[in-house]
Amino acid sequence: MAGEIPDFHGPHAAPPLPGHLVLTWYQPDRRASRIRVVSHTCECSGTTYELCSAAGLGFVRRTDRDKRTVHETSWTLSAAARHTFEQILHGEAR
Template sequence: MNDVLEACLSPHVAAMRRDCRRLEWNVVRSGRVRVVVWTCSCRATVYELCASGGRAFIRRTVQAEPVAVICETPWGPPREAWEIWAALLAGRAR
C-alpha cells in the first residue's frame, strides 16, 4: 500500500461506483454542530458526518484556492445520515 495512505488515520472515500446515488448538496446552515466522524484530509474533498439538535447531515468541503467550498446534505434523522455516510465511504453515494 502507498506510504501516504498507510499514515492516514481517517477513512478514505472509495471510487464512485456506476450505480452511485447523487446526493443533494445545499448551502451551509449556521449554528453549532458536532463533527462525529470525518474522512482523511489528504484528499482535496473532505466529508464530515455532523450532528446538531437531534438531527444529522454530511458536510462536504472542497479544499480549493483561494477559499474552500463547503456545502451539506439536508438535515435528517441520525440513522439516515449514518446510512448515507456508509454509502459515501463505499462509493455508492456522492
C-alpha cells in the same frame, strides 16, 4: 517516542461506483449554534466528508479545499445521515 502526538487518519472515501446515488448538496444552514463532527474522512484528499450532529439531527458536510466550497446534505434523522455517510465511504453515493 514519549510525548509525541499520534497521527490520526479518518477512513478514505472509495471512488464513486458506476450508477452511484447522486446526492443533493446545499449551502450550509446555520440551524444550530453547535455542530459536533461524529466522523470524518482522511484529509489527504482535496475533498473531505464529515458526519455531523446538531440539534438532535444529522447531516453530511462536504468540503472541497480546491474550490474552497462547503456544502451539506439535508438535515435528517441521525441514523439516515450515518447511512448516507457510509454510502459515501463505500462509493455508493456522492
